[in-house]
Amino acid sequence: MAFCKLLLTVLVLLHNSGGLLGNEVRSSIIGAEDAKKESWPWMVHLNMTSHDSKLEKWGCGGTIVAKQWVLTSAQCVANYDYLRSFVVVGAYQLQKVAHRYMGIANTVQYQHLGNSNKNDIALIKLKKPITFSKDVAPVALPDKDDTFGPSSECWITGWGEVGNGVPLKAPETLQQLKISIISQSTCKERLPQIASNTLCTNDSKGRGACKGDYGGPLVCRKGGKLVQVGVMSSGGCGPKDGPGVCTEVAKYLTFINDYIHRPGKAPAEM
Numbered sequence: 196m197a198f199c200k201l202l203l204t205v206l207v208l209l210h211n212s213g214g215l216l217g218n219e220v221r222s223s224i225i226g227a228e229d230a231k232k233e234s235w236p237w238m239v240h241l242n243m244t245s246h247d248s249k250l251e252k253w254g255c256g257g258t259i260v261a262k263q264w265v266l267t268s269a270q271c272v273a274n275y276d277y278l279r280s281f282v283v284v285g286a287y288q289l290q291k292v293a294h295r296y297m298g299i300a301n302t303v304q305y306q307h308l309g310n311s312n313k314n315d316i317a318l319i320k321l322k323k324p325i326t327f328s329k330d331v332a333p334v335a336l337p338d339k340d341d342t343f344g345p346s347s348e349c350w351i352t353g354w355g356e357v358g359n360g361v362p363l364k365a366p367e368t369l370q371q372l373k374i375s376i377i378s379q380s381t382c383k384e385r386l387p388q389i390a391s392n393t394l395c396t397n398d399s400k401g402r403g404a405c406k407g408d409y410g411g412p413l414v415c416r417k418g419g420k421l422v423q424v425g426v427m428s429s430g431g432c433g434p435k436d437g438p439g440v441c442t443e444v445a446k447y448l449t450f451i452n453d454y455i456h457r458p459g460k461a462p463a464e465m
Contacts, residue, residue: 230371232287235352237334237423238369239265240283241319241410246276256353256411257282258334258423261455262324266334267410268426268442269304269317277301282321285331289354289367295331298322305450313390315428316442318454334412335422337445343394343424344376349415351396351427351439355407359432363407374398376415376424377438385437392446394425396439403439404430413441 241255255271265282277299286294304317325331343349352371357363363370374396382395389395396403396413404411404427413425425441444451 228371230287230352230369233330235369235371236285236328236330236332238286238352238411240286240289240354241265241267241271242281242283243271243275244279245274246279247274250276250279254354254407255409256355256407256427257319258412259284259325259331260318260333260336260423260451262327262333263321264455265319265321266412266423266426266444266451267317267319268428269315270428271410272302272304272317272319275299275302282319284325285328286354287330287369290365295325297325303454305447311390312393312428312440312442314392314442315390316426316444316447316450318451320454334414335417335420336448336451337417337422337424339445339448341417341422341424341445343415345378347376347415347424349374349376349396349413349424350421351404351408351411351413353404353408353411353427355409355411356405356432358405372398372402374403374413374439376413382438382440386440389440392443393428394441394443396425396430396441403432405432 237258239257239259241257243253245251255267257265257267260266280299282297284295284297300320300322302317302319305314350371350373352369354363354367354369377395377397382389409427411427412423414421415424423444425443428440428442430439
């Protein structure tokens with residue numbers, strides 16, 4: 196996860212030399228923080244494979260919102276093969292086996308268009324219900340009238356890259372970052388075409404989400420609990436790439452609740 200400030204000059208030199216290893220690249224990136232085990236029990240990892248002949252693979256984050264439902268980004272479930280894709284539940288370190296692999300029954304998106312941030316939200320229905328425990332539990336959702344802003348205490352979590360093209364090193368421990376929400380007006384100064392129903396995040400050291408983190412949660416403190424305020428949609432791996440963008444969960448509560456509380460079979464994909 197790009198909980199880091201990219202030291203651009205050093206990275207350029209490393210790229211040009213072509214002779215240094217990943218661990219040495221990582222030593223020039225600061226700010227990564229391992230999450231405490233069992234502190235984010237709703238986190239899941241998506242292992243996705245495309246349904247075309249290329250069989251491309253990618254990873255994303257997601258959150259448990261009900262026994263058989265996961266919330267994620269619509270971009271994460273585009274063009275996927277459900278027979279070759281799966282959800283990892285209860286993971287802390289991805290390279291250790293103490294977690295469960297759950298098959299995907301179906302997905303449903305909320306009118307998402309292409310690679311934009313507009314309506315970048317989706318639900319995954321799992322083939323079997325999840326068994327909850329101390330390290331596997333659903334995230335709380337906000338109320339529709341809840342508002343969160345620069346004064347809110349918020350975090351993002353994920354297993355994504357720690358810099359552009361730099362994977363999280365073994366054993367791939369879940370990363371966390373305390374981060375701030377910025378005002379829409381401030382965000383639009385950097386990203387004029389930002390979609391409605393989004394929240395923007397920023398960090399004074401230029402840290403934020405990177406490839407592999409998208410679909411994961413932005414959670415904020417509400418009273419004595421944490422609630423999922425956003426779904427990570429895009430973000431810079433360093434200060435040059437602008438604020439992170441999240442889909443605002445409170446704007447999609449009807450969509451989410453209509454599906455996760457609906458009895459019967461999995462929905463047709465939208």
